[in-house]
Structure formats: C-alpha cells, structure tokens
Amino acid sequence: MAKRETKAELKERVEKVLNALDQEYGTEYICYLNHETPWQLLIAVILSAQCTDARVNMVTVDLFQKYKSPKDFAEADLRELEKDIHSLGFYHMKAKNIISCCQDLMSRFGGNVPDTMEELLSLAGVGRKTANVILGNIYDQPSIVVDTHVKRISKKLGFAKSEDPEKIEYELMKVLPKEHWILWNIQIITLGRSICVARSPKCVECFLRELCPSAQIQPS
Numbered sequence: 646m647a648k649r650e651t652k653a654e655l656k657e658r659v660e661k662v663l664n665a666l667d668q669e670y671g672t673e674y675i676c677y678l679n680h681e682t683p684w685q686l687l688i689a690v691i692l693s694a695q696c697t698d699a700r701v702n703m704v705t706v707d708l709f710q711k712y713k714s715p716k717d718f719a720e721a722d723l724r725e726l727e728k729d730i731h732s733l734g735f736y737h738m739k740a741k742n743i744i745s746c747c748q749d750l751m752s753r754f755g756g757n758v759p760d761t762m763e764e765l766l767s768l769a770g771v772g773r774k775t776a777n778v779i780l781g782n783i784y785d786q787p788s789i790v791v792d793t794h795v796k797r798i799s800k801k802l803g804f805a806k807s808e809d810p811e812k813i814e815y816e817l818m819k820v821l822p823k824e825h826w827i828l829w830n831i832q833i834i835t836l837g838r839s840i841c842v843a844r845s846p847k848c849v850e851c852f853l854r855e856l857c858p859s860a861q862i863q864p865s
C-alpha cells in the first residue's frame with residue numbers, strides 16, 4: 646500500500662502543481678462565457694447548466710441583442726424565451742429561472758447583480774457554482790468554482806475526496822492558497838479539455854504526471 650502523504654508533503658506537491666499550471670497556462674483570468682456586463686454573465690452561467698460554454702456563446706449572441714437588460718428578461722414571455730434558448734437543453738427550467746432571477750434583480754437589487762454569496766444565493770436559479778463564477782469573475786473575490794473538470798481532476802490529483810461539489814469546494818479551500826482559488830477553475834478547465842480529458846486522460850503527455858497520484862503511464 647502506498648505511504649500516506651504528510652501535510653508537509655501535500656503542501657509541497659500543491660505548490661509544485663500550481664507552479665506547473667502557472668507556467669503552462671499563465672495566470673490571466675479568462676472567462677469562457679462571453680459577456681459584457683455582470684447580468685449577462687449571470688444569465689450565461691444559468692444557461693450553461695448541462696451544456697457546453699461554446700453552445701451557450703452561440704445562443705447568447707442573439708439573445709443579448711433581443712433582451713438588452715435584466716428588465717427585458719424580467720418581463721419576457723416564458724414560452725418565447727423557451728424557444729429562444731431551446732437548443733441549450735433544460736429550456737423550461739432555465740427560462741423560468743432566468744425570468745424569476747431577473748425579477749429578483751429588478752425588485753430587490755435595482756437591476757444590479759449583488760456581490761455577496763448570501764445575496765447571490767437568494768436569487769432564483771443561482772447555486773454556489775453560479776455565485777462563485779460571479780464573485781470571482783466580476784468582483785475579483787477569491788472563490789472556487791467546482792464544475793465537472795474541477796471535480797474530476799481535483800480528485801485525481803488527491804486534493805479532494807468528496808463526490809459533492811460543495812464539499813469539494815471546502816476541501817479545495819483548505820488545500821489551495823487563496824490567491825489561486827479563481828485561477829484553479831480556469832487552469833483546470835484548460836487541462837480537462839485538452840489533456841486530462843474525462844474518457845481517457847493523456848497521462849503520458851501531461852506536464853503534471855510526476856505530481857499526480859492517478860497518472861497512468863504504460864511502460865513502452
């Protein structure tokens with residue numbers, strides 16, 4: 646059985662992983678969902694549930710031309726909005742949530758997107774993942790977004806054990822330094838889309854293979 650990693654060893658490995666990620670992918674904050682305003686990002690994140698960012702970006706080009714403010718979404722016709730976002734899946738729930746969320750924004754926040762976790766979670770259709778995207782990308786507040794890539798790869802790296810995204814978020818908060826919380830999601834998405842892909846991770850070409858307890862490297 647493999648020897649259990651001490652806290653000091655884990656800390657050292659985390660630092661090495663973060664340095665390798667910074668070197669490979671840089672430290673620029675990138676948001677994969679196109680938006681020009683905080684409320685547009687909020688809607689784009691709601692639309693991105695069970696759907697790729699690329700597909701959301703295709704739909705929001707026209708959507709944000711048609712609905713130009715939270716007020717427009719708050720007053721939208723449910724059936725019409727469902728048609729507008731039909732191609733993204735779960736369109737009934739997403740349309741309902743977007744209308745309710747924007748009604749909340751208009752009635753309680755003057756049409757602005759709030760900047761605290763508590764207030765964001767009080768909006769219809771907004772869970773921790775969405776709230777963390779807003780806090781990190783819009784308000785530059787340290788936050789860890791746990792999406793499918795972060796969940797899978799954080800576990801592979803031995804930085805999280807849980808299956809539950811909220812628990813993983815707290816596990817990562819303990820392991821990662823605060824200044825790297827926002828970047829973790831950005832860099833891990835890039836790794837997850839290109840190298841540590843869900844179906845067959847390309848461990849042989851992965852720059853983290855020496856640091857990853859899940860690396861599968863076949864002898865040649």
Ligand code: SF4
Binds near residue numbers: 801840851859860
């Ligand atoms: S070594 Fe393999 S399992 Fe580990 S992060 Fe890289 S691709 Fe993923």
